[in-house]
């Protein structure tokens with residue numbers, strides 16, 4: 001039996017338009033393909049609302065942004081889970097280990113669907129599992145963690161196992177990927193991924209890597225410079241403001257960065 005879904009009250013809160021737009025815009029603003037496709041006016045509008053990312057994903061500093069922003073999301077959902085009181089979801093608990101088998105009893109890999117992005121097909125292939133098992137062996141080896149900055153760790157995670165997990169556990173989305181209902185919990189796009197139960201298992205796993213890094217380096221992670229975007233409380237309805245441009249970005253995918261993977265696998269193990 002697949003693991004139970006998130007409690008309805010938690011899903012409903014996560015599906016709010018402010019949560020959706022925040023997570024969506026945060027990922028989008030860090031994507032150079034998206035940002036560079038905007039008109040000067042659109043850039044100015046986004047900048048006025050605090051959505052000018054200080055750097056794009058994959059560049060220096062972006063790994064801290066990635067780790068810090070997603071770490072910030074966890075206390076909120078922990079609070080929602082505590083209120084819901086569902087024994088299956090007491091708090092965010094990391095996958096440990098990652099459920100590698102496609103027929104895992106609790107976390108089976110959702111089937112492919114016609115027209116899915118090639119990245120999904122790649123992540124659902126048996127061949128991709130061994131690459132990612134190697135990546136995980138690197139990311140959890142104290143000898144490797146001693147050689148990388150926290151920023152580099154975040155960049156490696158975002159571009160390798162993170163993108164792979166999003167794509168591998170994606171299921172066919174609902175017909176309208178911009179639907180506000182909690183049923184729209186497509187893991188393959190940031191407008192909806194955080195409404196999906198798999199998101200909290202995989203981001204729980206990622207958050208644990210910060211603690212591993214702290215242990216390996218015997219110092220506390222400093223995420224104070226991480227960019228989290230504008231405060232949720234002042235958030236404007238960006239989907240309306242940007243109209244077609246934001247809708248056009250529905251092709252957003254969590255892209256695997258082959259270069260990051262190659263670099264990560266080349267770091268000498270302990």
Ligand SMILES: [Cu+2]
Pocket residue numbers: 023027070190
């Ligand atoms: Cu995210």
